[in-house]
Amino acid sequence: MIKALVAVFLAAILTENYVLSKFLGICPFLGVSKKVNTALGMSAAVTFVMVLATAVTYPIYMYLLVPSQMEYLETIVFILVIAGLVQLVEIVLKKYIPALYNSLGIYLPLITTNCAVLGVTMLVIEKSGPEFGYIHALVNALGAGIGFLVAMVMFAGVRQRLEACDIPKSLRGLPITLVAASLVSLSFLGFSGLVDNMLA
Amino acid sequence: MDFTMILIAVAIVAGIGLIIGLILAIASAIMAVPVDEKVEAVTSALPGANCGACGYSGCSGYAKALADGEAKLGACAPGGEECAKVIAEILGVEAGAVDRKVALVHCMGSCDNTDTKMEYQGIKSCAAAVSLHGGVGSCAYGCIGFGDCVAVCPYGAVSVCNGVARINADLCKGCSMCVNACPKHIISVVSYKAQTVVRCSNFDKGALARKVCKSACIGCKKCEKVCEAGAVTVVNFKAVVDAEKCSGCNLCVEACPQGCITQFRV
Numbered sequence: 001m002i003k004a005l006v007a008v009f010l011a012a013i014l015t016e017n018y019v020l021s022k023f024l025g026i027c028p029f030l031g032v033s034k035k036v037n038t039a040l041g042m043s044a045a046v047t048f049v050m051v052l053a054t055a056v057t058y059p060i061y062m063y064l065l066v067p068s069q070m071e072y073l074e075t076i077v078f079i080l081v082i083a084g085l086v087q088l089v090e091i092v093l094k095k096y097i098p099a100l101y102n103s104l105g106i107y108l109p110l111i112t113t114n115c116a117v118l119g120v121t122m123l124v125i126e127k128s129g130p131e132f133g134y135i136h137a138l139v140n141a142l143g144a145g146i147g148f149l150v151a152m153v154m155f156a157g158v159r160q161r162l163e164a165c166d167i168p169k170s171l172r173g174l175p176i177t178l179v180a181a182s183l184v185s186l187s188f189l190g191f192s193g194l195v196d197n198m199l200a
Numbered sequence: 201m202d203f204t205m206i207l208i209a210v211a212i213v214a215g216i217g218l219i220i221g222l223i224l225a226i227a228s229a230i231m232a233v234p235v236d237e238k239v240e241a242v243t244s245a246l247p248g249a250n251c252g253a254c255g256y257s258g259c260s261g262y263a264k265a266l267a268d269g270e271a272k273l274g275a276c277a278p279g280g281e282e283c284a285k286v287i288a289e290i291l292g293v294e295a296g297a298v299d300r301k302v303a304l305v306h307c308m309g310s311c312d313n314t315d316t317k318m319e320y321q322g323i324k325s326c327a328a329a330v331s332l333h334g335g336v337g338s339c340a341y342g343c344i345g346f347g348d349c350v351a352v353c354p355y356g357a358v359s360v361c362n363g364v365a366r367i368n369a370d371l372c373k374g375c376s377m378c379v380n381a382c383p384k385h386i387i388s389v390v391s392y393k394a395q396t397v398v399r400c401s402n403f404d405k406g407a408l409a410r411k412v413c414k415s416a417c418i419g420c421k422k423c424e425k426v427c428e429a430g431a432v433t434v435v436n437f438k439a440v441v442d443a444e445k446c447s448g449c450n451l452c453v454e455a456c457p458q459g460c461i462t463q464f465r466v
């Protein structure tokens with residue numbers, strides 16, 4: 001059981017990294033990765049919302065949509081729930097942790113439209129089966145969030161180095177960022193098969 | 201497709217929406233953060249230029265600092281005295297006198313007084329020109345005259361006359377936008393009540409300064425000697441007038457052989 005959970009957790013971070021392997025959440029990946037600090041804050045918020053969203057959407061799907069044969073409502077219901085959750089998180093943070101609320105600023109409401117969050121909640125439904133239950137889904141969401149954090153922080157480091165480089169004029173700005181992103185993504189392909197073999 | 205299926209689908213989405221809405225409504229009611237009414241009132245009283253002349257991050261930052269009692273009244277240069285009075289009323293404190301500030305270009309290097317050291321054909325921008333051997337003019341300290349300050353002024357107070365920027369003190373609100381835009385750092389903010397100003401920024405020795413500009417301060421100290429109030433001093437071969445000590449007697453203006461000390465606002 002624990003071995004399986006570790007496998008799910010590591011797979012979500014390395015081999016099935018939502019940003020670098022599934023290409024979800026590219027908008028914050030390119031937009032908020034200019035500095036390591038903001039990248040960290042954004043990823044922490046995303047991780048929190050991912051776990052919370054999975055914790056709520058998984059039971060809704062399993063115990064509400066499946067019995068009433070309304071599986072096709074998955075997307076719209078999940079979007080609704082995630083949007084509501086982000087609002088709730090915002091209200092709670094504003095009241096109890098105003099420092100974090102101020103430092104997150106605009107990134108917090110932006111998580112509402114982060115496709116990585118929706119992706120985590122929806123793709124985990126596809127995986128679910130007798131050997132992949134609620135706990136697994138939560139661990140997967142946590143892993144996905146940490147994976148997002150790893151990708152963001154790594155890429156922020158790459159971009160900070162890029163600032164100091166002498167880049168050809170036509171590649172400056174977004175083009176070199178996309179080239180760098182593809183190289184980082186390629187490097188993550190090296191992890192494929194790693195988790196399965198490691199815990200086999 | 202059964203009609204009840206549609207109803208169930210609608211009921212599920214509507215039900216979830218309703219529940220989330222209720223939770224959010226309750227949460228926002230329970231955890232409402234009281235917004236300081238003073239902050240909002242002060243924010244609306246400020247000009248909203250977000251110029252940063254007060255030293256805070258925009259008007260909202262200054263409003264918050266004012267309401268918390270951390271900031272001093274009258275730091276808002278564009279708002280001036282009227283704005284300070286309104287805010288003082290909101291906060292219930294004394295307004296006090298506000299010293300109006302205006303920007304001043306410390307250079308007289310017009311086309312007649314100084315020369316160019318190169319034929320510049322690049323972008324007509326001071327920031328671009330200064331990156332090429334420190335600008336077009338033969339004086340390394342002087343106004344370049346492409347008008348980066350003109351472009352940045354929100355009040356249309358700056359103009360370039362005969363190759364040197366000039367600021368209309370009556371239009372100027374002292375927001376410091378031009379001060380920050382000038383790559384030569386020859387614009388500074390002075391009191392509107394200042395009577396005598398030095399319109400030169402050349403720190404070179406007299407002979408060198410005289411070579412590049414007819415009206416450069418040569419550091420001859422005539423102004424320093426003639427001033428009865430002790431308001432003028434020569435620092436690094438350039439005269440400096442202390443506006444608080446200056447009596448406006450014009451002795452230094454008359455004594456200056458280069459004509460770079462002038463009366464302000466004449």
